[in-house]
């Protein structure tokens with residue numbers, strides 16, 4: 352059974368996730384998420400100028416580190432369960448959690464950059480795809496489908512809807528485009544912790560799962576493959592790739608449930 356708890360405005364940083372207890376936040380928390388989300392979105396905006404053929408993934412990481420420190424924020428992934436970088440960079444058939452190492456981007460690559468900045472204790476988590484040079488039509492199309500899959504999931508969010516409605520919307524859209532949705536990873540509650548209850552699955556049955564209530568804060572972050580949904584984890588214990596080596600794309604926003612719908616904290620006009 353799911354239960355809900357109202358988080359008081361003056362609550363200290365929330366303790367680690369408590370299974371099955373969904374936190375409902377008030378206006379001060381929404382303010383905090385708005386600031387953290389805007390900063391993360393601005394960081395992702397800034398990467399557009401940097402990402403070109405020949406740029407090393409490590410330069411993306413350096414940008415995120417510098418951006419965070421210039422704005423008094425902390426990259427949440429650094430040291431998270433031992434993850435060694437300030438962001439994830441996932442190129443082509445890499446599904447997620449790719450290391451920003453010395454590898455250089457090449458013309459035609461597609462890359463997801465996933466950034467989470469902690470700003471005054473609040474976590475802004477978002478990711479986007481960037482085309483490097485001129486990707487092929489199929490790659491461009493996949494990026495568009497992944498974006499639209501995320502938006503289809505977000506658009507069903509309002510009080511009274513169910514968590515399963517989000518996954519259903521994402522998966523049915525991806526299937527309608529002859530793409531598959533990765534089942535091994537999901538969105539998550541977020542706020543003053545990185546990964547909280549509930550899991551926001553990218554597939555599911557409409558009308559099932561916990562009810563969405565005003566004040567919930569979570570991410571929507573589907574990963575969409577051109578080929579089959581199956582993934583494997585490389586020997587570094589982090590990098591997830593498609594088993595069939597088909598291209599994979601992902602977008603992510605952090606959002607809050609409002610009285611009549613949703614607010615996207617990581618929104619930017621330029622993406």
Ligand code: MF3
Pocket residue numbers: 428429431432434438439448465466467476572603
């Ligand atoms: N930012 C990712 C997410 O969307 C999580 C990355 S965790 C890491 O939830 F440890 F791999 F960085």
Ligand code: CO
Pocket residue numbers: 476538539570572603
């Ligand atoms: Co996330």
Ligand code: CO
Pocket residue numbers: 465466467476477478603
């Ligand atoms: Co993320």
